Amino acid sequence: xxxxxxxxxxxxxxxxxxxxxxxxxxxxxxxxxxxxxxxxxxxxxxxxxxxxxxxxxxxxxxxxxxxxxxxxxxxxxxxxxxxxxxxxxxxxxxxxxxxxxxxxxxxxxxxxxxxxxxxxxxxxxxxxxxxxxxxxxxxxxxxxxxxxxxxxxxxxxxxxxxxxxxxxxxxxxxxxxxxxxxxxxxxxxxxxxxxxxxxxxxxxxxxxxxxxxxxxxxxxxxxxxxxxxxxxxxxxxxxxxxxxxxxxxxxxx
Amino acid sequence: xxxxxxxxxxxxxxxxxxxxxxxxxxxxxxxxxxxxxxxxxxxxxxxxxxxxxxxxxxxxxxxxxxxxxxxxxxxxxxxxxxxxxxxxxxxxxxxxxxxxxxxxxxxxxxxxxxxxxxxxxxxxxxxxxxxxxxxxxxxxxxxxxxxxxxxxxxxxxxxxxxxxxxxxxxxxxxxxxxxxxxx
Amino acid sequence: xxxxxxxxxxxxxxxxxxxxxxxxxxxxxxxxxxxxxxxxxxxxxxxxxxxxxxxxxxxxxxxxxxxxxxxxxxxxxxxxxxxxxxxxxxxxxxxxxxxxxxxxxxxxxxxxxxxxxxxxxxxxxxxxxxxxxxxxxxxxxxxxxxxxxxxxxxxxxxxxxxxxxxxxxxxxxxxxxxxxxxxxxxxxxxxxxxxxxxxxxxxxxxxxxxxxxxxxxxxxxxxxxxxxxxxxxxxxxxxxxxxxxxxxxxxxxxxxxxxxxxxxxxxxxxxxxxxxxxxxxxxxxxxxxxxxxxxxxxxxxxxxxxxxxxxxxxxxxxxxxxxxxxxxxxxxxxxxxxxxxxxxxxxxxxxxxxxx
Numbered sequence: 024x025x026x027x028x029x030x031x032x033x034x035x036x037x038x039x040x041x042x043x044x045x046x047x048x049x050x051x052x053x054x055x056x057x058x059x060x061x062x063x064x065x066x067x068x069x070x071x072x073x074x075x076x077x078x079x080x081x082x083x084x085x086x087x088x089x090x091x092x093x094x095x096x097x098x099x100x101x102x103x104x105x106x107x108x109x110x111x112x113x114x115x116x117x118x119x120x121x122x123x124x125x126x127x128x129x130x131x132x133x134x135x136x137x138x139x140x141x142x143x144x145x146x147x148x149x150x151x152x153x154x155x156x157x158x159x160x161x162x163x164x165x166x167x168x169x170x171x172x173x174x175x176x177x178x179x180x181x182x183x184x185x186x187x188x189x190x191x192x193x194x195x196x197x198x199x200x201x202x203x204x205x206x207x208x209x210x211x212x213x214x215x216x217x218x219x220x221x222x223x224x225x226x227x228x229x230x231x232x233x234x235x236x237x238x239x240x241x242x243x244x245x246x247x248x249x250x251x252x253x254x255x256x257x258x259x260x261x262x263x264x265x266x267x268x269x270x271x272x273x274x275x276x
Numbered sequence: 277x278x279x280x281x282x283x284x285x286x287x288x289x290x291x292x293x294x295x296x297x298x299x300x301x302x303x304x305x306x307x308x309x310x311x312x313x314x315x316x317x318x319x320x321x322x323x324x325x326x327x328x329x330x331x332x333x334x335x336x337x338x339x340x341x342x343x344x345x346x347x348x349x350x351x352x353x354x355x356x357x358x359x360x361x362x363x364x365x366x367x368x369x370x371x372x373x374x375x376x377x378x379x380x381x382x383x384x385x386x387x388x389x390x391x392x393x394x395x396x397x398x399x400x401x402x403x404x405x406x407x408x409x410x411x412x413x414x415x416x417x418x419x420x421x422x423x424x425x426x427x428x429x430x431x432x433x434x435x436x437x438x439x440x441x442x443x444x445x446x447x448x449x450x451x452x453x454x455x456x457x458x459x
Numbered sequence: 460x461x462x463x464x465x466x467x468x469x470x471x472x473x474x475x476x477x478x479x480x481x482x483x484x485x486x487x488x489x490x491x492x493x494x495x496x497x498x499x500x501x502x503x504x505x506x507x508x509x510x511x512x513x514x515x516x517x518x519x520x521x522x523x524x525x526x527x528x529x530x531x532x533x534x535x536x537x538x539x540x541x542x543x544x545x546x547x548x549x550x551x552x553x554x555x556x557x558x559x560x561x562x563x564x565x566x567x568x569x570x571x572x573x574x575x576x577x578x579x580x581x582x583x584x585x586x587x588x589x590x591x592x593x594x595x596x597x598x599x600x601x602x603x604x605x606x607x608x609x610x611x612x613x614x615x616x617x618x619x620x621x622x623x624x625x626x627x628x629x630x631x632x633x634x635x636x637x638x639x640x641x642x643x644x645x646x647x648x649x650x651x652x653x654x655x656x657x658x659x660x661x662x663x664x665x666x667x668x669x670x671x672x673x674x675x676x677x678x679x680x681x682x683x684x685x686x687x688x689x690x691x692x693x694x695x696x697x698x699x700x701x702x703x704x705x706x707x708x709x710x711x712x713x714x715x716x717x718x719x720x721x722x723x724x725x726x727x728x729x730x731x732x733x734x735x736x737x738x739x740x741x742x743x744x745x746x747x748x749x750x751x752x753x754x755x756x757x758x759x760x761x762x763x764x765x766x767x768x769x770x771x772x773x774x775x776x777x778x779x780x781x782x783x784x785x786x787x788x789x790x791x792x793x794x795x796x797x798x799x800x801x802x803x804x805x806x807x808x809x810x811x812x813x814x815x
Binding site for chain 3: 299300303308
């Protein structure tokens with residue numbers, strides 16, 4: 024039998040059965056993060072600071088130290104950690120609810136401070152763990168447990184475009200939105216996640232990647248349909264793109 | 277040894293600095309000091325009051341509660357409060373250049389010194405607080421004059437060396453005037 | 460830094476003492492009357508190879524504090540009531556997570572936005588806990604600048620020995636008082652403790668570690684709380700601290716912490732000089748509350764007077780400690796031009812209770 028570690032590296036913990044639902048986009052993103060850490064050779068000095076929600080499980084599948092932070096505060100935890108231990112690599116990993124509902128203030132100030140930390144925001148347009156409630160990124164008209172008639176812009180506003188809010192921040196050195204809707208999209212997402220970590224390894228500044236993913240359970244959809252939605256409605260609104268890439272600059276670290 | 281001091285004046289008269297000088301001098305002498313600043317209704321207009329407690333023992337209550345044995349009124353607006361806050365047997369040092377109609381002290385000593393006028397003669401009214409400090413030292417033995425001079429040199433020496441001589445002279449003038457007053 | 464006597468505001472004494480005793484990272488958000496702590500930290504911490512980081516809310520402050528505490532390094536924060544309220548999310552978290560840190564609270568008048576004047580109104584929130592769940596933090600209440608300098612090393616040791624947040628409380632009047640204080644020479648007290656068994660420093664140092672305060676099973680949650688219970692029982696047993704004087708034959712015992720406790724020394728010496736049998740107990744640890752000081756009071760004690768700069772908070776703990784054995788009375792106020800009762804007021808109330 025093929026040695027899985029030889030193929031996937033040591034970071035990804037393949038002995039664990041994941042608690043992600045079948046078809047969940049987190050599984051793909053978790054693997055991409057683990058691969059980036061593996062490829063950069065930083066596993067032994069990388070710390071995951073995960074949020075509350077399904078993203079909080081992600082660290083179980085990586086052989087790295089991890090801190091399960093309070094809800095929405097992972098970016099502030101990361102700032103404190105990085106200040107005290109700048110030689111380590113710190114990233115936050117959480118969903119759209121943790122990152123941009125309760126945690127938006129912490130997130131934007133962390134980004135604006137520009138310290139070299141990395142944020143992975145997994146956007147599935149819904150609160151998954153608590154059972155499919157509206158999040159700030161829920162699409163207009165999207166039916167959720169708390170928007171029975173669909174998101175109403177008069178009451179709930181429009182889906183939040185998070186990386187767009189960071190475009191004017193000088194301290195943000197790598198900024199991208201990707202998706203896992205297709206194999207091609209996954210390859211692009213892999214590249215951006217790796218660059219986000221590289222940005223920190225080289226001490227350039229803050230890096231952020233939003234990854235648009237399906238949540239078949241939260242959306243009450245078949246897996247195949249949820250990926251189609253991800254490739255169409257979701258990415259029509261949340262357009263995948265690299266907003267800024269300063270990883271070509273001279274190293275600071 | 278325990279002294280409770282109330283030192284008050286109007287904005288710019290340097291009552292807080294005077295209080296701080298006493299504290300720094302007392303620390304040089306190995307004494308304990310506590311200083312609290314104006315709180316409450318006394319804080320009106322530009323008036324400011326500093327309360328200083330000096331002791332050779334650890335200090336209990338840090339609050340001077342109308343029980344000062346050394347009180348200084350540099351301005352007329354702070355005079356009444358100062359006057360009310362002196363314990364029997366204490367001393368009130370009144371700037372007679374500013375307080376035109378001082379009251380009769382009963383049960384405590386009142387020293388009337390025109391420290392603002394004396395300061396003008398020395399070069400600037402701004403050193404009235406140091407003239408008063410010299411007088412307080414001579415009148416109460418709170419600190420030795422040399423210690424106060426040392427504090428002036430150390431506090432002003434680095435940043436404003438040109439003011440050292442003026443302030444030392446002011447201290448000495450106040451000290452001498454108080455001694456002449458018949459300590 | 461060498462041992463030296465300086466003339467400092469007590470907020471500055473906190474900063475100096477913490478930096479000289481090993482704090483490397485300080486997180487804070489401006490708030491009167493605590494701001495002087497962070498201001499001085501910003502200046503002095505770089506001299507010790509550390510850093511003060513200003514955050515954009517107290518929620519972020521306490522979260523960054525928790526993140527930094529995960530490294531095992533000595534970290535601190537400073538705030539006042541409204542800021543402390545926001546910090547409780549992470550304070551409760553750090554209790555569950557066994558993370559050491561130092562929190563300084565310069566108490567001001569509340570509730571709501573309150574007033575910047577000093578108070579002792581945060582007694583409940585620090586001893587009962589402002590966050591959810593069953594947790595405790597050690598609470599130390601120094602009453603003077605010198606006691607701040609003397610207690611900081613002890614507080615740091617408690618934080619690391621028990622891996623628990625240690626909260627220093629001081630009323631805002633004392634916080635803004637300037638005093639002569641002998642500061643210690645530099646010594647990192649946290650270095651006495653080996654953090655390699657728990658700090659989250661990366662898998663280069665150990666097998667994967669995960670800081671998890673959530674329960675993955677109901678049994679997890681039960682066990683976490685039982686571990687906390689056992690720890691708190693040890694702290695209750697070993698770490699009660701108080702100062703007392705004149706209680707052996709006292710008819711009246713005055714109990715107060717912080718500034719009122721300090722004033723009790725004058726109260727007792729003055730009233731004793733008049734032949735009145737008065738003693739005082741000044742709790743230094745507010746949690747664990749020094750029950751033992753009150754349990755040991757003899758039958759000569761006819762009344763206890765509790766004095767606070769609030770509407771009656773510590774008085775509840777005194778009542779629990781004496782458990783109905785001795786009548787407990789209360790004198791306290793908060794707000795107003797002078798936001799506290801004076802020594803003269805305290806003596807008058809003591810005289811009234813003595814029947815004079």
